[in-house]
Amino acid sequence: MPLLEFTERGIYCARADVYIDPWKPVDRALITHGHADHSRWGHRHYLTTRTAAPVIQYRRGDINISTVEFGEMTTINGVKFSFHPAGHIIGSAQIRVEYGGEIWVASGDYKLEDDGLSEAYEPVKCHHFITESTFGLPVYRWQPQEVVFADINAWWRANQAAGKVSLLTGYALGKAQRLLCGLDTSIGTIYTHGAIENTNEVVRRQGIDLPPTTRVSPAIDKKEYPGNIVVTTPGSIGQPWVKKFGQASVGAASGWMSLRGARRRRGADRGFVLSDHCDWPGLLTAIKLTEAENIYVTHGYTAIFSRHLRGLGLNAVELETEFEGELAEMSTTNETESE
Amino acid sequence: MRHFAEMFRALDRTTKTNAKVAALAEYFQRVEDQDKLWTIALLSHRRPRRTVNSKLLRAWAAEYANIELWILEESYHVVGDLAETIALVLPPPESDSDQTLTYWIEQVQRLGKLDEEGKKEAVVAAWRVLDTTKRYLFNKLITGGFRVGVSQKLMTRALSKATGIEETNLAHRLMGNWTPDTTSFAELIHSESATDDISRPYPFYLAYQLEVAPQDLGQPEEWQAEHKWDGIRGQLIVRKGELFVWSRGEELVTDKYPEYTPLATLLPGGTVIDGEILPFTEGRPLGFNVLQTRIGRKKVSKKLLKEAPIVLMAYDLLEVDGEDIRTRPMRERRQLLEELLAKHDTGGIIHLSPLVEWAAWEELAQERAQARAKYSEGLMLKRRNSPYRQGRKKGDWWKWKVDPLTIDAVMMYAQRGHGRRANLYTDFTFGVWDGDQLVPFTKAYSGLTDKEFNRITSWVRKNTVERFGPVRSVKPYHVFEIGFEGIRKSSRHKSGVALRFPRMLRWRKDKPVKEANTKEDLLALLAKYGG
Numbered sequence: 001m002p003l004l005e006f007t008e009r010g011i012y013c014a015r016a017d018v019y020i021d022p023w024k025p026v027d028r029a030l031i032t033h034g035h036a037d038h039s040r041w042g043h044r045h046y047l048t049t050r051t052a053a054p055v056i057q058y059r060r061g062d063i064n065i066s067t068v069e070f071g072e073m074t075t076i077n078g079v080k081f082s083f084h085p086a087g088h089i090i091g092s093a094q095i096r097v098e099y100g101g102e103i104w105v106a107s108g109d110y111k112l113e114d115d116g117l118s119e120a121y122e123p124v125k126c127h128h129f130i131t132e133s134t135f136g137l138p139v140y141r142w143q144p145q146e147v148v149f150a151d152i153n154a155w156w157r158a159n160q161a162a163g164k165v166s167l168l169t170g171y172a173l174g175k176a177q178r179l180l181c182g183l184d185t186s187i188g189t190i191y192t193h194g195a196i197e198n199t200n201e202v203v204r205r206q207g208i209d210l211p212p213t214t215r216v217s218p219a220i221d222k223k224e225y226p227g228n229i230v231v232t233t234p235g236s237i238g239q240p241w242v243k244k245f246g247q248a249s250v251g252a253a254s255g256w257m258s259l260r261g262a263r264r265r266r267g268a269d270r271g272f273v274l275s276d277h278c279d280w281p282g283l284l285t286a287i288k289l290t291e292a293e294n295i296y297v298t299h300g301y302t303a304i305f306s307r308h309l310r311g312l313g314l315n316a317v318e319l320e321t322e323f324e325g326e327l328a329e330m331s332t333t334n335e336t337e338s339e
Numbered sequence: 340m341r342h343f344a345e346m347f348r349a350l351d352r353t354t355k356t357n358a359k360v361a362a363l364a365e366y367f368q369r370v371e372d373q374d375k376l377w378t379i380a381l382l383s384h385r386r387p388r389r390t391v392n393s394k395l396l397r398a399w400a401a402e403y404a405n406i407e408l409w410i411l412e413e414s415y416h417v418v419g420d421l422a423e424t425i426a427l428v429l430p431p432p433e434s435d436s437d438q439t440l441t442y443w444i445e446q447v448q449r450l451g452k453l454d455e456e457g458k459k460e461a462v463v464a465a466w467r468v469l470d471t472t473k474r475y476l477f478n479k480l481i482t483g484g485f486r487v488g489v490s491q492k493l494m495t496r497a498l499s500k501a502t503g504i505e506e507t508n509l510a511h512r513l514m515g516n517w518t519p520d521t522t523s524f525a526e527l528i529h530s531e532s533a534t535d536d537i538s539r540p541y542p543f544y545l546a547y548q549l550e551v552a553p554q555d556l557g558q559p560e561e562w563q564a565e566h567k568w569d570g571i572r573g574q575l576i577v578r579k580g581e582l583f584v585w586s587r588g589e590e591l592v593t594d595k596y597p598e599y600t601p602l603a604t605l606l607p608g609g610t611v612i613d614g615e616i617l618p619f620t621e622g623r624p625l626g627f628n629v630l631q632t633r634i635g636r637k638k639v640s641k642k643l644l645k646e647a648p649i650v651l652m653a654y655d656l657l658e659v660d661g662e663d664i665r666t667r668p669m670r671e672r673r674q675l676l677e678e679l680l681a682k683h684d685t686g687g688i689i690h691l692s693p694l695v696e697w698a699a700w701e702e703l704a705q706e707r708a709q710a711r712a713k714y715s716e717g718l719m720l721k722r723r724n725s726p727y728r729q730g731r732k733k734g735d736w737w738k739w740k741v742d743p744l745t746i747d748a749v750m751m752y753a754q755r756g757h758g759r760r761a762n763l764y765t766d767f768t769f770g771v772w773d774g775d776q777l778v779p780f781t782k783a784y785s786g787l788t789d790k791e792f793n794r795i796t797s798w799v800r801k802n803t804v805e806r807f808g809p810v811r812s813v814k815p816y817h818v819f820e821i822g823f824e825g826i827r828k829s830s831r832h833k834s835g836v837a838l839r840f841p842r843m844l845r846w847r848k849d850k851p852v853k854e855a856n857t858k859e860d861l862l863a864l865l866a867k868y869g870g
Contacts, residue, residue: 138406139414139427258427260351261419261761265789270352303806304413311407 003079003097004104004128006296006319011106011130013097016076018047020095020106023322030081031056032108033092034173037323047074049083051119051206052091055173058202070119086110087121088276089174090203096124104128105290111275112282115145115178117208123289130296131287132323134277135255136305142255142279148272149182155251155270156187156229165245166229169237169252169268172196174276176231177203179253180211183229191216191225193232193241222246237267255279287314299323342370343378343440344472350487359489363497372524373441379527380519382494383589386483390450391458393421393482399459400425403466416809419761422478426471436468444519447480491589492730502528510729515539516583516591537578540585541611541657541665542729546719546736553739554700556720563669563723564695564703566715567738568652569627569825570617571634575599575651577606578661586616594637598649598688605685609661612676613727614653614692624652624714627839628827653680654692654719657727665727669735672727710741711868716824717741743822743840744864746771747847749855750817751779753799754810763792764799764811767843769821771834773858777815780834780861781823786843795846818847818855826861827869834858836865 005012010022018028025042032038032048034055039046046065048056053067068074070093074081083093086108094107103126110132114120142148152168159166170176172195180200183190190213192200197215204210214220216230225245236242237250252268255275263271278286287295287309295316297306302318309316349362367375380386401411411428418424446465450458465477479485495513499506509528516538517527556562572587582603584593593599596616618625618633629647633639656676657665664672673694680691695718697703703718710717717740725735748769756765766784770777787795795817803811822844829837 137414137417138404138410139418139424141427256762259418259761260423261757263351265760265763267354301413301417304410308407308410 002128003099003102004106004130006321010321013079015099016079016081018076018081019043020097021108021323030095032086032095032106033089034059035089035109038108049091049093052093054202054206055091055199058198059173084124085119085122087112087114087118089118090177090208092118094124096126102127104130105292106130107132107286109134109277110286111278112286113142113145115181115276117178117181118174118276121286123286126290126292128294128296129287129290129292130298131283132277133283133297133300133302133305135275135279136283136297136301136308138280140255140258140275140279141281142273142275145178145182145274148253148274149184152179152182152251152253152272153184153187155249155272156183159249160188160227162249163226163247165225165227165248167237167242167245167248167250168229168231169234169250170231170254170274172233173199175253175274176200176233177210178274178276179231180213183211183231185211188228189214189224191220191228191230193230193236195233196231234266340440340443340469340473340476341437342366343374344470344476346378347476347487348472350489354488356493359493360497360500363489363494364500367498367501371439371441373519374439376519376522376524376527377440377444379494379498379513379524381480381485382487382489383491383513384485385518386485387444387448387480388451389481389483390447391462391481395455395458396425396462396478396481397421399462400428400466403463404428404430416755417761419755419757422482423475425478426475429466429474432470432474433467435470436473443477444480447477450481498528504528507729510542511539514542514589537581538576538583538591540574540576540583540589541663541727543572543574543587543613544728544736545587545731546738547731547733549720549737549739553703553720556737559698559700559703561723563673563721564697564706564718565654565692565721566695566710566713567717567719567740568615568617568624568692569714569716570615570624570630570652573614573616573651574657575602575610575612575614575653576658577603577608577610579608580604584616592616595633595639596649597639598644599651602685602688605688606679606683607660609658610679611656611658612651612653612689613655613657614651614689617650617652618647619650619652619690620648626714626825626827628837650687651689652692653689655727668724668726669721670723707739707741740824743824743844744826744868745820745822745844746856746861746864747818747850747854748781748821749777749815749852750813750819751777751815752810752812753795756784760792764796765792767819769819770815771856771858771861772853778834778858780832780836780858781821781838781841783819783821783841783843786822787846791846815852818850818852819843820845820847825868826865828865834861836861836869 001014009019009024009026011020018030019026020030021032021038022029023040028045029043030047033052039056041060046063050067050069053065057065068083070083070085080098082096084096086092086094088109088111094105097104105124105126107130110121112121156166168179170179176196192213192215200210200213222244249269251270251272252266253272253274255277256262257271257273293315295309295314297318298321306316306318346362346366350359353359397411401408415421415424450461466474469477495506495510499509515536574585576583580603582593584596584599586592618629632647656672659675695706707718720737720739722735748771750767751770752768753764754766755761756763768779768782770779799811799813802814804814805812821841823838823841825839827837
């Protein structure tokens with residue numbers, strides 16, 4: 001029996017009777033990070049990293065959650081589990097599983113670039129590597145985040161000069177906080193959408209510094225907004241909520257903004273290519289660093305990416321999972337959190 | 340190409356017309372005349388001749404990007420645009436060229452004279468010194484099809500802003516048979532007489548679909564009505580003994596329709612007629628499918644001329660005795676058109692589009708209801724005192740099309756869209772029941788909102804039965820009402836029928852899959868309307 005199996009409830013370790021990021025309620029779940037398609041509702045026990053836990057607790061309410069430090073070993077029925085930084089969002093982890101000399105790593109969502117906020121990605125050597133492929137096509141290549149933030153701040157300044165509000169969209173957990181840290185606070189005031197500010201509060205309470213932000217509320221005079229920036233969720237654009245800002249330019253920050261078609265479909269004035277997932281070179285580098293020969297591709301361009309890996313001589317298979325990556329992030333109508 | 344790339348980015352970033360006009364006007368003020376001329380040409384679909392085929396381009400890109408060809412092809416499926424796919428997969432440039440647009444167009448034109456190895460060398464050399472946006476534009480110069488959401492009208496407005504020349508005047512000057520190789524910016528824009536070029540057509544006046552009840556248009560006597568013919572809009576010009584025929588896409592199609600050749604001498608010089616290029620025989624129009632056999636062909640065989648004979652169904656007169664009469668009222672132009680055709684026998688090459696005799700809107704509604712029987716798509720309503728305007732304008736001309744034929748069909752296959760819709764499942768194949776089997780009979784791509792496409796995309800991903808490359812077969816579950824303009828027999832389609840303009844009218848969430856229409860229903864429509 002393989003150490004990890006792919007079952008209809010999720011990635012399963014039979015020997016320890018635990019699941020990793022299961023999508024159906026289970027007894028014991030190890031959770032890579034707080035995005036909704038990875039930390040689902042209804043498990044009896046959650047185990048995650050100390051820095052990932054507060055948001056999960058906040059979002060899932062009264063759950064039974066235990067935490068570990070990065071690198072700390074937990075042994076269950078002889079199987080050794082440890083969490084290692086995935087660089088995706090604050091607290092996000094790859095989960096290493098070892099038994100009888102065989103090592104598996106379930107990487108959840110990850111990126112190689114150090115964003116200064118998430119614990120920086122660390123390669124973990126293994127025999128079996130479970131990877132996402134959200135951006136597993138050679139058309140996806142990211143610029144360093146400094147370059148993207150310089151663009152974003154220049155856009156903010158230009159909007160300010162034109163007397164407009166800048167509406168910058170990113171998912172409430174992860175992307176929004178990363179954006180906040182990249183904004184040049186000397187330009188003006190940063191306002192936030194309620195869903196984002198709630199997450200900010202949780203993040204600040206765990207001792208992480210974010211730039212000063214002001215929650216958008218009816219108490220604020222509408223005349224205060226022009227020239228300033230509002231960090232908001234993709235789902236809020238097009239809703240009556242944004243009307244109060246008057247003349248605005250909408251900027252969307254996402255890996256999908258690489259493609260002209262996606263930019264146009266999103267209806268944003270500006271698309272900034274900024275992702276918390278790996279780009280194509282990033283995925284290939286990560287896989288190489290693991291030295292794994294068996295690769296399981298869970299979500300994204302699974303068929304294409306695994307075929308490419310097979311061409312490189314790896315034993316790669318695509319898996320049907322309920323991780324959403326691509327699908328969730330594409331949607332313009334629903335608030336989703338995968339990126 | 341720096342300015343051109345900046346302008347393109349500015350256009351691409353906004354959906355607001357004023358912002359586009361401003362960006363384009365600023366660009367026109369900034370660059371050299373030759374770059375202006377090429378920009379006008381590109382935005383009015385006058386791209387340089389194709390010098391490299393896309394298969395070679397793909398192979399070189401894959402090689403330079405160090406990826407396998409199949410993964411480039413897969414990426415192309417996702418991105419939906421080859422020029423963009425190539426621009427994105429290539430490694431970052433080694434330096435940044437500051438050459439002009441004209442320089443790069445000349446490079447592209449020069450490719451035609453090189454052998455394959457030389458072409459490859461030149462293209463890769465260009466990729467090495469261009470950033471992603473410029474690479475994309477360079478690739479577009481080769482592959483063609485600049486679609487940047489800039490209509491000719493918008494471009495004309497920007498140019499008018501930049502040059503101070505009046506818009507309608509410019510619009511006319513920009514039409515016709517010029518290319519940047521045959522004229523200069525100064526000649527094109529500033530020449531005194533717009534009729535220097537005897538082939539130059541007038542901008543077409545285009546009608547909108549009627550949005551209100553016809554009664555709301557006012558008194559019946561203010562309106563003329565005629566049938567809306569299902570051909571191609573055409574402008575026929577006879578000047579100085581020469582004949583020119585333009586299609587609505589501003590394509591010169593004179594050679595494609597040799598039937599019109601005798602008109603060069605049958606009609607007096609200085610005549611411009613607006614009408615429909617229409618397949619027609621034995622007193623009635625043939626279907627659009629017949630015209631389709633002619634559209635793509637430059638050389639027309641005797642057999643084809645016999646099977647798909649063409650006439651011009653004339654409905655307006657724009658120039659008479661060399662005088663531009665577009666500002667005169669419709670009623671008067673119609674009168675002059677009738678007189679012209681009465682005086683000059685064209686031997687049946689030109690037909691006068693008959694006016695419907697009617698007095699009350701109810702009568703006209705009845706005429707419309709019979710449109711299919713008269714081989715038309717519905718009616719055209721034109722205000723009798725209207726001038727011949729430019730472009731698509733509301734108010735004086737309306738299309739009042741017949742209601743489409745409909746059938747409730749089951750979604751069987753889904754495929755990703757292109758361009759803006761890449762990554763969404765937007766191209767569907769539909770089937771009808773034949774016993775307990777589904778028979779596919781049409782594809783449809785349009786008619787749903789973005790929100791609905793998002794929802795169906797998510798459903799398709801979860802309900803895929805099989806994948807065949809970019810196509811997925813899905814569980815038979817969703818019923819859509821498919822609307823179409825016509826139906827005919829087809830040996831090319833498995834179902835034996837082909838539809839005209841199929842699109843999704845409604846997502847029939849209320850309808851269980853078993854209650855979708857059957858093949859017999861489809862064949863009944865064919866029997867009734869397939870003549």
